[in-house]
Amino acid sequence: xxxxxxANNIEVCKNCDFQMIESAxxxxxxxxxxxxxxxxxxxxxxxxxxxxxxxxxxxxxxxSASGDEIITVIADSVSISGLTLSGVTTSYLKERSAIxxxxxxxxxxxxxxxxxxFFGIYLEHAKNGSITDNTIIGNATTEAESGNGIHVWYSKxxxxxxxxxxxxxxxxxxxxxDHSTIKNNLSQFNKRYGLHFMFSNNNDYVENRFLNNGVGVxxxxxxxxxxxSNHFSNNWGSSAYGLLLKEINDSKILNxxxxxxxxxxxxxxxxxxxxxxNTFKRNGWAIKFSGGREENIFHQNNLINNSLDxxxxxxxxxxxxxxxxxxxxxxxxxxxxxIGDIPQYPVKLFxxxxxxxxxxxxxxxxxxxxxxxxxxxxxxxxxxxEVFDAYPLMEEIHDTSN
Amino acid sequence: xxxxxxxxxxxxxxxRWTFVYMGFFxxxxxxxxxxSNDITKVVLSMTNIIxxxxxxxxxxxxxxxxxxSEEFIELLLAQPLSRNAVFTGLYLGIASSLSISLILGVGxxxxxxxxxxxxxxxxxxxxxxxxxxxxxIFSLLSFIxxxxxxxxxxxxxxxxxxxxxxxxxxxxxxxxxxxxxxxYPLEKATLGLTVFNPIDLSRILLLLNLDExxxxxxxxxxxxxxxxxxxxxxxxxxxxxxxxxIPFLYILRIGKKKDI
Amino acid sequence: xxxxxNLNKRFKKNHVLRDLNxxxxxxxxxxxxxxxxxxxxxxxxxxxxxxxxxxxxxxxDSKETKGQFLYRHQISYLPQIARFPENLTGRExxxxxxxxxxxxxxxxxxxxxxxxxxxxxxxxxxxxGGTKQKFNLVLCxxxxxxxxxxxxxxxxxxxxxxxxxxAYLIEEKKKGKQILLITHILNLxxxxxxxxxxxxDGKIYYQGGIKELIEKQQxxxxxIAIANILRTDAANS
Numbered sequence: 001x002x003x004x005x006x007a008n009n010i011e012v013c014k015n016c017d018f019q020m021i022e023s024a025x026x027x028x029x030x031x032x033x034x035x036x037x038x039x040x041x042x043x044x045x046x047x048x049x050x051x052x053x054x055x056x057x058x059x060x061x062x063x064s065a066s067g068d069e070i071i072t073v074i075a076d077s078v079s080i081s082g083l084t085l086s087g088v089t090t091s092y093l094k095e096r097s098a099i100x101x102x103x104x105x106x107x108x109x110x111x112x113x114x115x116x117x118f119f120g121i122y123l124e125h126a127k128n129g130s131i132t133d134n135t136i137i138g139n140a141t142t143e144a145e146s147g148n149g150i151h152v153w154y155s156k157x158x159x160x161x162x163x164x165x166x167x168x169x170x171x172x173x174x175x176x177x178d179h180s181t182i183k184n185n186l187s188q189f190n191k192r193y194g195l196h197f198m199f200s201n202n203n204d205y206v207e208n209r210f211l212n213n214g215v216g217v218x219x220x221x222x223x224x225x226x227x228x229s230n231h232f233s234n235n236w237g238s239s240a241y242g243l244l245l246k247e248i249n250d251s252k253i254l255n256x257x258x259x260x261x262x263x264x265x266x267x268x269x270x271x272x273x274x275x276x277x278n279t280f281k282r283n284g285w286a287i288k289f290s291g292g293r294e295e296n297i298f299h300q301n302n303l304i305n306n307s308l309d310x311x312x313x314x315x316x317x318x319x320x321x322x323x324x325x326x327x328x329x330x331x332x333x334x335x336x337x338x339i340g341d342i343p344q345y346p347v348k349l350f351x352x353x354x355x356x357x358x359x360x361x362x363x364x365x366x367x368x369x370x371x372x373x374x375x376x377x378x379x380x381x382x383x384x385x386e387v388f389d390a391y392p393l394m395e396e397i398h399d400t401s402n
Numbered sequence: 403x404x405x406x407x408x409x410x411x412x413x414x415x416x417x418r419w420t421f422v423y424m425g426f427f428x429x430x431x432x433x434x435x436x437x438s439n440d441i442t443k444v445v446l447s448m449t450n451i452i453x454x455x456x457x458x459x460x461x462x463x464x465x466x467x468x469x470x471s472e473e474f475i476e477l478l479l480a481q482p483l484s485r486n487a488v489f490t491g492l493y494l495g496i497a498s499s500l501s502i503s504l505i506l507g508v509g510x511x512x513x514x515x516x517x518x519x520x521x522x523x524x525x526x527x528x529x530x531x532x533x534x535x536x537x538x539i540f541s542l543l544s545f546i547x548x549x550x551x552x553x554x555x556x557x558x559x560x561x562x563x564x565x566x567x568x569x570x571x572x573x574x575x576x577x578x579x580x581x582x583x584x585x586y587p588l589e590k591a592t593l594g595l596t597v598f599n600p601i602d603l604s605r606i607l608l609l610l611n612l613d614e615x616x617x618x619x620x621x622x623x624x625x626x627x628x629x630x631x632x633x634x635x636x637x638x639x640x641x642x643x644x645x646x647x648i649p650f651l652y653i654l655r656i657g658k659k660k661d662i
Numbered sequence: 663x664x665x666x667x668n669l670n671k672r673f674k675k676n677h678v679l680r681d682l683n684x685x686x687x688x689x690x691x692x693x694x695x696x697x698x699x700x701x702x703x704x705x706x707x708x709x710x711x712x713x714x715x716x717x718x719x720x721x722x723d724s725k726e727t728k729g730q731f732l733y734r735h736q737i738s739y740l741p742q743i744a745r746f747p748e749n750l751t752g753r754e755x756x757x758x759x760x761x762x763x764x765x766x767x768x769x770x771x772x773x774x775x776x777x778x779x780x781x782x783x784x785x786x787x788x789x790x791g792g793t794k795q796k797f798n799l800v801l802c803x804x805x806x807x808x809x810x811x812x813x814x815x816x817x818x819x820x821x822x823x824x825x826x827x828x829a830y831l832i833e834e835k836k837k838g839k840q841i842l843l844i845t846h847i848l849n850l851x852x853x854x855x856x857x858x859x860x861x862x863d864g865k866i867y868y869q870g871g872i873k874e875l876i877e878k879q880q881x882x883x884x885x886i887a888i889a890n891i892l893r894t895d896a897a898n899s
Contacts, residue, residue, distance in 0.1 A: 305442070353577065356581060357581055357584040359580050359588045359591075359592040360577055360580050360581075362592055362596055362602065362629075363573050363577055363602075364605075365449065365450060365605060365609060366573045366601075366602070367450070367453075367454050367569050367570055367573070368569075368570050368573035368574050368577065370450070371570065
């Protein structure tokens, strides 16, 4: 790699040497900085072929003239910031986006606004880059006609931080992405998933907020995942959940908050996953387990005012299930050690019935349901005898280690 | 009619059973508050108890009162009074005394433990409102039963069965239907079935206002749209009103034809 | 004043009144007699509109009574059983009655007659059966209605009260009132009644003077006359 120590600043504006971005790009050398000043620029697809810094200032706005992709990066070490991009329209042939990084590395996309675009930021075979402080707001009306906010495919070591994604199909989409971090983002009002990832191992998802998304967050076919201190709220609907875990192994789900979701976490197969210090508050179901699961650890979680806490319709083996706080625990603590003296059985027969027949929800809290729950509790037929918390906590618990 | 209402109210309000009734709710509410300071929890527990006990007590007190008043009714009807006036007056006497003792029994402890300044105030008000509505409906039903069956033992038996039916059996059949036909779209049928049970209607209205509406998200679009909306609330209120108006008119109708 | 034509009433299978015809026009005390279940009370209740008859007509002062209630201003009724709302006091009971039926002309006099002043503030549940019956009588007699219907008025009364009752009835009779009396106590009938209506199996068996009834049966007194009627009836059926 050769270093060009004489990197130039090239300005683009109405009264500058360059009035068009295309000509500035054509005249730029490697590692130049192109400063796009205030104004609106209508462009066809801009292809960046050299390492360079692209900076927008004074609300510089780039609009796709034909609705095609706006910026395609096919060079390493490109930085794009300060731009407002819009006008990429829906296409059923090509996943066109506001910014695309194609098979390159060392990029930084930050402080941009991407409005009303089909796809927002699209990474394919990209490495070692960061996407920070961007705002991506789409205008998705249906799942089929919309694209993803931040779409990452076959990439490694990507950092996505402090970004906001709204009204796309999926807020953030990962497929075959490893060793990446998603931190402190806000993903809301997306038609499908706030965050959607598959076949992506060794990733960290920390301090994000996923609110009001069509079906919540889906995490599938991945391992060595850390999900910590995220907030999953207000995902309502007949097949909505805060978090869907499908075939997730060797992962940690810590300190998250699940509030007012139809289902807090829906687990379809997970092994060796640790759930700790999570708070489930006012969800329809706090957790629903289905599909084989082994050696999961579920302790020190808070289950507060959920309509139903747990549904388990699968065979369980060697799972640890203890020291959780259940707000509907009706036992007592005579020895005052903070742990209830009789076990909590969190799986109700009514959970099963609802699973079979959702309309039965109108019978929630009826005397009849209380009676069948009670009789099932006395002699279990449908609910698993082995799912109980032998050490239910008397008070809410929080992680005091940090 | 107002005179009969006045004196039958006087009579009821001095009845020791009325005190037992009020005292029961008073003790219950205070006990729940002593067990848990969380007013949300108290309201939730109250919901379960009130939705089922007020109908039971309403229907038992109603038939008891009617049977005890038979001779008095004879005396009143021998006076220059219309039948509508006599039966309406008597009914309103028991309905108003039941309602007032219920409101005092539940409301006073709620006030004392700070319901006015709590965010659950609307739920508390709704709970009181619905319990009064249920007392009214079930005491109406008790009058119908007592007027139809001169034999007291039979009347009490049918009263208790009526309560059992609406409180438990109906929901059992309901659930059975839902499970038997689970492969069919059942949303409209579900809505239809709730209409015929005032206890179900009240429970659903309370749930919708107690954050349990959360669960409604799980059901399909029709239920969610209907029950979760203003329209749903109004429809439930209108249906409850019909549950009062129709039995009341029926009482007047029986009253016109009844041999005293 | 009271005219009953072709009156029929069934309670389920039990045909209680069978094409009953009766005219009660003259003032004075008429005793309504008949065995248990003969339809005396049903007839009286039909006149009061308490029992809804199947067919037939009841006129009061030549006016149809069915579905009406204002004509009852002209009638005072003494029910057989004196039971009132238990938690009302005697005073409140009187107030209630006055509020639905104004102008009690003889309240004070009657309270004195039956010595009820000291009982006025007691609850009904604390009163003896006799006292309740006295209140029952006050409620009935305190109005100046032209027709008085009494169903077993002597029940539970002590001898003094009974004497007062009889004296009162005779006085009212003198005022030209029409008094209809149901009772099983034949002494009372013989003592008070001018006329007798004897009901058997839902029909009027006899209407007329007591003397005539006794003579017709060729016996010494009313008691045996009635026993005779019942015996023949049982033999015929």
